[in-house]
Amino acid sequence: MNPGSVPPATSRLSPLPPEPYDRGATIDILLDSAKDLKAREKELKAKEAELNKREQELKRKEDAIAQAGIVIEEKNWPPFFPIIHHDIANEIPIHLQRTQYVAFTTFLASLHVFLR
Structure with missing residues (x-):
């Protein structure tokens, strides 16, 4: 025998006994x-x-x-970058419009700085 060769695999487990199968059994399908x-x-x-x-x-x-x-107006435009569309006058309550405007313009300005 060659020392570099792999010996054939041998199984130490005995095979499972065959399952009992009754060919005359019926199966009820509802x-x-x-x-x-x-x-x-x-x-x-x-x-x-x-x-x-x-x-x-x-x-x-x-x-x-x-x-x-x-x-x-289509609400989902542009599909590749929907954050750009922002209608403050029609979508934001009047008492929050100034705050939203400042926040949105600050966001756009920071986005412009980071993308440069």
Whole structure:
């Protein structure tokens, strides 16, 4: 035998005995009964009706807003850097606007200094 070679692996564990398997055994699989299927179908139809109602209500509101001439601004712009968009006049209560303005301009100034 070559001293550099690895000896063949031998197992000291005995193999597990085979599991008993009865080919004649039956397995009960519970299937939904027709009553359960009818109840599920009724539930799904109710959810569908609710979603259709909500969709119509949303469409009605959007149409009313469009007819009134109100422009809805996208809130998530730009998606790559949303902190830049900040509408102090419309989003911040009047009594906090000055504080917010100072804080925001200080932030932008410090951001400009650090990014230079």
